[in-house]
Amino acid sequence: MVKPTGEMPTDWGIGHYERTAEMLLPAADVLVRAAAVRSGERVIDVGCGTGNAALLAAARGADVTAVDPSPRLLAVSSARAEQDHVDVTCALGEAASIPAPDRAFDCVLSNFGVIFAADAHAAVKEMARVLALDGRVALTSWLPGGALEALAKAAQQLVRSAVGAPPAPPGFAWHDESALAALFLQHGMTTNLEGPHELTFTATSPEDYLDAEMKSHPMAVTGLEVLRQRGHAEQALEQLLEVLRSHNEDPKAFRSTSRYIVVLARRM
């Protein structure tokens, strides 16, 4: 997944991210299990969204803080915690600026959150700062491939062309074993990768998937508005539909499999 323009950070409170969050919940469960979160541990969920990993950690009895740049999604996290009768402290912040003292957490979790940080180095430095000496970081990251990556890339390119921006520079390779090892090493940490795991996204047809995505996903809603303002929306939607059709794994409906890894990091 990539930002629609590459320059403007997405407001993840736009649209209805809750729909995507439900689809990412199984990965949050994989993440919390891989991190082996225990009762009484101090845990932070960075880029918590609607609180998927935070709530699962809290259900295990951890003392949980949830951080996100979107005030609306933090409010959703808070409401879900109340509904589930678990305590989660929600705080506005982002990966490169975590509102917490040094060494405050036994475990830093991030379910497809920190991978959106504009500066991967700053994000890992900050996660290392708030981590206890014997703590661990656990995060999920997409592997390349599948219809949804192709869709995000095509959408990004269409929006960039519409506003006259050059192709987006490549971001940090959160899926690449040696890039991850080198990045965490700079902050005194070693990494282990777990997986690959899979998430399957389905709909009755490619048209239905695209329609739901365009109405709900914050990046899609933001990008489509840019295309509409410039009169490119109709043609762009046709092209995006073709991307989904050509990658569809189910000829009778729509299915796309996305693969991801869990990155586990500890101090050396």
Ligand SMILES: C[S@@+](CC[C@H](N)C(=O)[O-])C[C@H]1O[C@@H](n2cnc3c(N)ncnc32)[C@H](O)[C@@H]1O
């Ligand atoms: C794909 S969503 C994942 C949300 C959640 N972890 C989940 O399991 O559904 C990405 C989340 O990262 C947040 N985010 C975007 N930029 C961020 C940054 N620089 N630091 C931390 N979180 C960020 C967004 O607000 C959004 O909630």
